[in-house]
Amino acid sequence: KQEVTQIPAALSVPEGENLVLNCSFTDSAIYNLQWFRQDPGKGLTSLLLIQSSQREQTSGRLNASLDKSSGRSTLYIAASQPGDSATYLCAVTPRGAGGTSYGKLTFGQGTILTVHP
Amino acid sequence: DTEVTQTPKHLVMGMTNKKSLKCEQHMGHRAMYWYKQKAKKPPELMFVYSYEKLSINESVPSRFSPECPNSSLLNLHLHALQPEDSALYLCASSRTDRRDEQYFGPGTRLTVT
Numbered sequence: 684k685q686e687v688t689q690i691p692a693a694l695s696v697p698e699g700e701n702l703v704l705n706c707s708f709t710d711s712a713i714y715n716l717q718w719f720r721q722d723p724g725k726g727l728t729s730l731l732l733i734q735s736s737q738r739e740q741t742s743g744r745l746n747a748s749l750d751k752s753s754g755r756s757t758l759y760i761a762a763s764q765p766g767d768s769a770t771y772l773c774a775v776t777p778r779g780a781g782g783t784s785y786g787k788l789t790f791g792q793g794t795i796l797t798v799h800p
Numbered sequence: 801d802t803e804v805t806q807t808p809k810h811l812v813m814g815m816t817n818k819k820s821l822k823c824e825q826h827m828g829h830r831a832m833y834w835y836k837q838k839a840k841k842p843p844e845l846m847f848v849y850s851y852e853k854l855s856i857n858e859s860v861p862s863r864f865s866p867e868c869p870n871s872s873l874l875n876l877h878l879h880a881l882q883p884e885d886s887a888l889y890l891c892a893s894s895r896t897d898r899r900d901e902q903y904f905g906p907g908t909r910l911t912v913t
Contacts, residue, residue, distance in 0.1 A: 714898070714899035715899050717901060717902065719904070724888070724907075724909070725906055725907065726804075726806075726890055726904040726905050726906040726907045727843070727890065727892075727904040728904070729901055729902065729903055729904070732901040734899060735899075772842055774842075776899060786831055786833060786845075786848045786850070786855070786856065786894065786897035786898075786902075787845055787848070787856065788843075788845065788902065790842035790843060791842065792841075792842060793842060
């Protein structure tokens, strides 16, 4: 059974710091990995999607890497801002037998990020 | 436009009520999803619709009844809910149900009294 772990559970940094969020998964048989952010009481905002054949994706100050063989992904946030404060979730789409896992995201527990001025 | 809309934003219902949640997208996506999220937990998948057909039901109790009237709309009919069903209900969509990016709506905050 696929399990996704995110470390650390919470992180507090001063504004302007570069930071890294970690995500690990137990089964390398995945279609893709997606990073989301969630503000309190709100829906999820998709940040980056990395297909299993890709090594990294970039969007603005965000860079996500994927090492499928070791079951790890990192989300790098450059020059953090107070507006980056949110919960960050990673999720994988497992490659199940017979296509039964299509669309079934498996989420980590999230990292709560606080960026203080 | 990558918007998924959900109505209502908030819903309070008694255990004997019948209500419905609505989700809509106009991105031409052919896969739509319902998730349930409890406080401080990640979302849990409930249902997946692919090309308007139910493809995954994660053993959800029958008091939750999904419906996909067309490729843009997804409903979740609620009946005889329990207080423990109180949660944030999230809808998502993706181009297909295979390795595509999922886009989430803002959610409906449901309270069962």
